[in-house]
Amino acid sequence: MASIGKAKVKVKKMGDVAEVKAVIKHPMETGLRKNKKTGEKIPAHYIETVEGKYNGKTVFQAEWGAAVSQNPFVSFYIKADAPGELVMTWKDNKGGVFTESAKVK
C-alpha cells in the first residue's frame, strides 16, 4: 500500500450543524492474520486514534479497535457556527501521523 495515509475529508452543512465524512487509505492489519502463501503472521499495522479539530478546538476523538475495516471511514457532526477549517488527524501503531482538512463555510 504505497498510498497509506492518503485521506479525504468532506464537510456538508445541514442547517446549523455540518456532517463530516472522512476516509483514509490504511491496511488496518490486526496482527492476527497470516500470509496465505508463506504462513507468516502479517505484522500489526492499524490506526489507534482519530482526532477532529475545528478552528483549533478538538471537537471529535476516536479510539479504534481491531474491528475497523481497511481504508477506514468515519462520520460525525459538528456545530458549524463559524466559517473555518476542520483538520482531521489519524495516528497509527507504527508512529504514522496523517492529516487532511476541509473548509467549513
Add this chain to the structure above:
Amino acid sequence: GAPGLLRAAGKASFDELLKFNNKGKLTLLHFTDCHAQLLPVYFREPDTNIGVGGAAGNAPHITGKDFLKHFGFQPGGVEAYAYTMTDYVKLAQEFGPVGGFAHMTSLVKAIRDQRGADNVLLLDSGDTWQGSYTSMVTKGQDMIDACNLLGVEGMAPHWEFTYGAEQVMANIEKLNYPFLAHNVVDTEWEEPVFKAFEMYEKAGTKIAVIGQAFPYSPIANPRRMFPKWSMGIQEDAVQERVNEAREQGAQVVVLLSHNGMDVDLKLASRVVGLDVILGGHTHDAVPQPTQVKNPEGVTLVCNSGSNTKFLSRMDIEVANGRMTGWNYRLIPVISNLIPADKEMAGLIEKIRAPHLKEINTVVGKTDSLLYRRGNFNGTFDDLICNALNTQMESEVSLSPGFRWGVSLLPGQDITMDAIYTQTAITYPNTYRRQMTGEQIKVILEDVADNLFNPDPYRQQGGDMVRVGGLRYKIALGESIGKRISAMELNGKAVEPNKQYWVSGWASMGEVDGPPVWDVVKKHVQEKKRISIEPGYNLKGIV
C-alpha cells in the same frame, strides 16, 4: 400451427381482458419481472408458496384451489389458468401461451386510447434486462429498445445490476425514462448513486414515483460486478423520500419496488404517506392489492407477477390533492386473445434475427411438464440438476432457486431458447468440488433462512436451492441451523464428515467450469426425450 384468436374457451376475449370499472382520471399501469421474455411463453405458477411468521393463508402465500376460493375464481376459467397451476397442462392447451411484448403493447395501447395517453403512467419494477439469450448477448439492449417502444415511463432495478456497474450506467443513458433506485449508495461516501424519485404530471395530478432496487442484490448476486454499490431496505430513507415528495407537492406517492411482496407488506405497515406500492421480485401474481394499515393511513400493495404474463391497471380518483378512490385489475396477458402490435412484433423479429440459429436449435423433446416455480425443486430444475450430476460426474448438484424460467408443456421441443430462459445469466459457469455433508447442510440452512425467516426484512425472495441426488426434510418453524434434517443420498444418510462430489452453477465466487446451458444441452441431446416426475427431493415439510 399457432391456435387462432377464437381458440380460447368460454367468454374470454380481448374485450373481456379490457373490461374495467373506470374510476377517476388517472391510470397507473404496471408490469414487473418480465425477465426479457419478448415472445409469448408458458409460465406455470407455483403449487407451493409457504408463508411464515403470520403470512400463511394470505396473499401471496396461497396457491391452487385455495387461491381460487380465496379470490372467488372458478376452476377452469381464464383466471384459474393465469393465476394458478390448477389443471395447468389442460388449460395451457386451451388458452395458449401468455405475455410477449407485442401483445403487451396492444393491451397498453388499448388502455391509453381508452383513458387518454396523458392520463396513463406505465411503470416497470425491473428484472427486465435479463432472462433470455438475446438480452444476455446484447447486455440488455434488446429490452431497452423494446421498453422504449412500449413507452415505459420509469423503472426500478435488480438483475439489471448483473451486467456490471459500467454497463448499467451506459444502458441508463439509452433509456427514454428514469432509472429509479433511492436505496443504492456508493461504498466510499455512502451517497446516492441513482435518481431517487421522479415527479410526473398526469391527469392534472402530481405523482411521485420512488424507485426501490432489490435491497439484497450485493448478497444474492455477485457483488464483484458492482463492488462500489451498497443497498439495503433503507426504510428510514423511504420515509424521507415520501416526505420530500409530499413537500414538493405530490398528490399521489408510489413506491416502484423490487423488494418482494413480503418485504413490501412489512414496509407498508411502517412507512406513512405511501399511497401505492407497485412491487415485484417475488413474482407473485395477486389479483387485488393488499390494503395495509399504518399509523397514518392505508397503503395498497400490488405485485404484478412475471414474464409479461400480467399487466396491472389501477385507476385512481384524486380530490383535494389526495387519492380518494381506486379500482384495480391484474390483467392476464393471454396472447391468443390479443392481437400482436405490428411495430413491436417487427422490432422483436429484428432483435432475434441475428441469433435464430442458436436459439432455434432443438436439443430434445419433453414428455412431461417442465417448470421451475415453487418453493422446492421444479421439474426444469430437476432436469438441470440431473444434467449437472450426469455430465459433471457428481453425487450432489445444486441449482439456484430462481423464480424466472419458462415452462414447457408435454410434447414440446426443448430448444436452446427455452434452456436460456432458465440459465441466461452473466455468471453461468459450473463448478465441481468436494464438500462434506456438514458443508452441504450449511448451504441448505443458509438459503432456507433467507427464504423462511419469520422477519420479512430478512427474506431475500427466491426459492429454496434446488438439489440433485439429495433428499431432505425441512422444519419451517425452526431457526437457522435446525431446519434441515434426514439428509440422504441414494438411500443412505449423509454423513457430516464424509466428502461428497458436488456440482453447481451461478456461484457467488468466480469459477471456470463450462456454462450451465452447455451442460444441459449435452445432457438433453444424449437423453433425446425427457420425462420427470416432480417431488423426489423433498421428504417432508414439518
Add this chain to the structure above:
Amino acid sequence: AIAAGFVGAPVGAARADEAKSMESIKKYMGGDAITDSPAVKIDAPIIAENGAVVPIKVEVDHPMEAGNYIESIGVFVDNNPTPFAGKYVLSPANGKAYVSARLKIGKTSNVRAIARTNSGKLIGAVKEVKVTIGGCGG
C-alpha cells in the same frame, strides 16, 4: 427491528460471546449499569453485504448542550475475536450525538452501542447483523 433485549437474553444466534463483550464494555465505558434505551439507534444492515466492510451508524436521541450531552459512544461486536470496535468522544460542539464507521464482522453477531451521558449514565442498544453465504433470488 431487533432492538430489544439488551439487559435480558441476547437475540439471535449470538450469545456465546456476550460475556466477553460485557467485559470490554466495562473496560471502555465504565462499570455502571446499562439501561436499554430506544434513544440509542443503531443503523446497521440486517444482512451484511460484505462482512469485511459493514457500515454501522449510531445516533443517540439526546440533547447536546452544555451540562446535558452525550460524552462518548462505544461500539462492540460480540462475536469478533476482540469485541471492542471503537470509542468516540463527543461534546456539545457536535450538535448531534452521531457517529458512523465501517466494521469487520466475521460471522453473524450482535452489535452493541453504548452511550455515556455527561452525568455518567450508560444507555445502550443491540442489533444483530447476519453474515450469510448468499446467492439465489427472484
